[in-house]
Amino acid sequence: GSVFLGRIVFHIDSLVKEWYQGLLGKDCRGNPIVEYLVPCKHCKEEGLEPTVFTLQKMIEESNASNYVLCGQHTQHDGIVDIGDIAPDVLLKDFGNHLIKDDDIHYNETASLGEGTQGA
Secondary structure (H helix, E strand, O other): OHHHHHHHHHHHHHHHHHHOOOOOOEOOOOOEOOOOEEEOHHHHHOOOOOOEEEHHHHHHHHOOOOEEEOOOOOHHHHEEEHHHHOOOOOOHHHHHHOOOHHHOOOOOOOOOOOOOOOO
16 A cells, blocks of 8 residues: 555655745745644544644654644554655655665675876
8 A cells, every 4th residue: 555655655756846946945934835734643543633643743743753732633652653654754755675784795805906096
């Protein structure tokens, strides 16, 4: 589902960039003209009016943890996994196609050459 959602968002972004150039820019105060909003899925499951997070907040919160807090619902103690509501922020839309650190092997004794840049 997250791959499909990512493709839909990509196509919508592409259409907005082509047809309404400048909407994805910023106004004179530096605020985005179009703001991406992400609804809380747990609020919707409980039948509440969903709390809405900005995509920018999701990106900022992802630097510290993989979760964001929603004070409106009691399910999961108000903790919402960013990967569930904005999978592209945590790169979960790639699935198993990412290279993990354990898959990378580096041999310091093997070299490509000595190089002459700056010599």
